[in-house]
Amino acid sequence: MSRLDSFIRRLEAQRACLGSGAALVCDLDGPVLELGLGNGRTYDHLRELCPGREIYVCERHVAAHPDCVPPAQFLLLGDMRDTLRTARKELEGRVVLAHFDPATGDIAASRALARELAPLILPLLCPGAVLVSEPALVAIGLALPLPAGVAVGRYNLYQRVNRQSPP
Amino acid sequence: MSRLDSFIRRLEAQRACLGSGAALVCDLDGPVLELGLGNGRTYDHLRELCPGREIYVCERHVAAHPDCVPPAQFLLLGDMRDTLRTARKELEGRVVLAHFDPATGDIAASRALARELAPLILPLLCPGAVLVSEPALVAIGLALPLPAGVAVGRYNLYQRVNRQSPP
Numbered sequence: 001m002s003r004l005d006s007f008i009r010r011l012e013a014q015r016a017c018l019g020s021g022a023a024l025v026c027d028l029d030g031p032v033l034e035l036g037l038g039n040g041r042t043y044d045h046l047r048e049l050c051p052g053r054e055i056y057v058c059e060r061h062v063a064a065h066p067d068c069v070p071p072a073q074f075l076l077l078g079d080m081r082d083t084l085r086t087a088r089k090e091l092e093g094r095v096v097l098a099h100f101d102p103a104t105g106d107i108a109a110s111r112a113l114a115r116e117l118a119p120l121i122l123p124l125l126c127p128g129a130v131l132v133s134e135p136a137l138v139a140i141g142l143a144l145p146l147p148a149g150v151a152v153g154r155y156n157l158y159q160r161v162n163r164q165s166p167p
Numbered sequence: 168m169s170r171l172d173s174f175i176r177r178l179e180a181q182r183a184c185l186g187s188g189a190a191l192v193c194d195l196d197g198p199v200l201e202l203g204l205g206n207g208r209t210y211d212h213l214r215e216l217c218p219g220r221e222i223y224v225c226e227r228h229v230a231a232h233p234d235c236v237p238p239a240q241f242l243l244l245g246d247m248r249d250t251l252r253t254a255r256k257e258l259e260g261r262v263v264l265a266h267f268d269p270a271t272g273d274i275a276a277s278r279a280l281a282r283e284l285a286p287l288i289l290p291l292l293c294p295g296a297v298l299v300s301e302p303a304l305v306a307i308g309l310a311l312p313l314p315a316g317v318a319v320g321r322y323n324l325y326q327r328v329n330r331q332s333p334p
Contacts (some may be wrong), residue, residue, distance in 0.1 A: 003235065004212035006183055011175050045171035068170065105232075128268075 013155040014101065014134070015045065016095050016147040021130040021157060022049040024144075028095040030126055031056055035080060036116070040068025042099060056091065058083050084120035091124045098125065110135040121134040127162040180322040181268065181301070182212065183314040188264050188297040188324060189216040191311075197263040197293055198223055202247060202284070207235020219333060223258065225250050229327035244310040262291045276303040294329040 001011075031054035034043050043064070046055055050157055058076045069075075076083040098121060102110045114135040122140055124129065131140060133156045144157040168176075186242045200220035201210050207297045210231070213222055226239045236242075241248040245268045264286060281302040289307055292298065298307060311324040 002212040002215045003206075003208040004178070004234065007208055008182065011171070011178070015171055015175065039170075039316050041170040041174055045169040048169045065170065081185065 002036045002067045006037045009151075010134075010154060011112055013146075014042065014132075016150050017132045017157055018042065018045060018049060018050070018099060020144075020147045021099070021132040022046075022149065024130050025096040025128065026161070028096040028126060028128055030094045030129070031091065031096040033121075033124060034058070034119070035098060035100040036102060037062060037068070038103065040064030042101065043070065044068045046097075050097065053096075056095075058086070058087075059090040074097050081120070084117065084124070088120075088123060093123070093126050095124045096126055097131070097132070098129070100131045100137075104135070107135075122160070125160040127160055130162045131158040131160070132156070135159065171228065175319060176318075177301075180313075180317040181209065181299075184299045184319050184322045185209065185212060185216060185266060187214075187311075187314045188266070191297050191326070192194070192295065195263040195293060195295055198258065198260045198294070200262045200265040200288075201225070202265060202267040202288070203269060204229060204231050204235070204237070205270060207231030209268065211235045212309040213264075213266065217264065220263075222276045223254070223288040225264075242316075247284055248287070250274055251284065251291070255287075255290060256290045259302060260290070260293050263296050264299070265292065265296065268299075269299070274302075287322055291328070292327040294327055296327045298325040298327070300322070300325065 002020055024033050032046055032050050034046060034057040035054060035059050037059035043055065043057055055070060056076060057070045057075045060079060076087055102113055104110055114137050118140050121131065122156045123148060136156050137158060141158040141160040144159050146152065146157060169190050199213055199215060199217050201222060201224045203327050204210055204224050204226035210224055221241060222237060223241045223243060225243045225244060228235055243254055245301060269280055271277055285304050291314040303323050308325040311326050313319065313324060
């Protein structure tokens with residue numbers, strides 16, 4: 001498979017997983033969290049998938065297409081290690097759908113960042129929330145089945161399960 | 168349509184047009200010309216589509232994935248306005264398949280560059296050669312029908328027609 005084929009499959013997997021995630025949380029109230037804006041393509045897609053939802057976006061430096069820059073009040077500007085901690089006051093237990101795709105092209109770096117950020121993302125999710133992630137994450141919740149056509153490992157869907165007190 | 172949808176359609180159109188172009192020239196002898204290397208994705212795809220063909224690649228500064236850097240003898244390094252002129256000695260009337268996609272995101276700039284480069288690309292093509300181009304080009308040859316699923320204007324296929332002497 002060429003790098004062009006592989007890139008197209010990755011984007012198709014991303015789109016399919018975002019679609020599944022949005023459908024799974026359609027009955028939950030709460031905002032969406034986009035972990036990284038980049039050129040704004042997936043933010044734009046999330047806006048279409050989740051009309052009317054607040055979409056918070058983490059980004060270090062905004063360099064997106066001007067049409068895809070979130071309103072200032074939803075932009076968490078800075079290093080995600082800091083902004084996710086700060087956002088806890090406002091977003092703890094409220095986020096229904098989060099998307100994480102560092103898209104660095106460096107698998108080891110993506111996984112390392114995912115390990116570092118997972119404990120900061122998890123507290124923001126409400127029970128039943130879905131995290132759509134390119135890197136695999138451990139101990140983040142229940143791994144959900146992937147949409148048809150998405151190969152295992154290409155993209156990942158996790159659901160935050162209800163915390164239950166011990167019997 | 169979101170920017171993610173639009174980007175995926177663009178890449179799918181690119182892939183379909185490259186496939187059509189390669190199929191149309193399969194009986195012609197001669198090299199392929201990739202006008203811009205970028206990250207090397209389409210170069211990699213052309214290698215798969217055209218095994219055994221020489222693939223010449225124009226690029227100002229190589230910044231592709233290390234797996235996708237052409238051998239030095241096929242790399243035309245520098246501004247295409249210069250390198251296409253220099254390449255005429257070696258490639259005039261020999262290229263069977265060329266691909267042009269500046270992917271700047273700036274439609275006006277792409278079209279202006281296309282207008283400037285078309286007279287430099289045309290003499291390199293052999294009769295029957297196919298040019299796969301994202302920007303539309305005028306007076307470059309016969310516009311060919313697009314592959315199924317590719318919307319008119321999204322990508323373009325041109326064939327150099329045989330020059331005939333006047334009757």
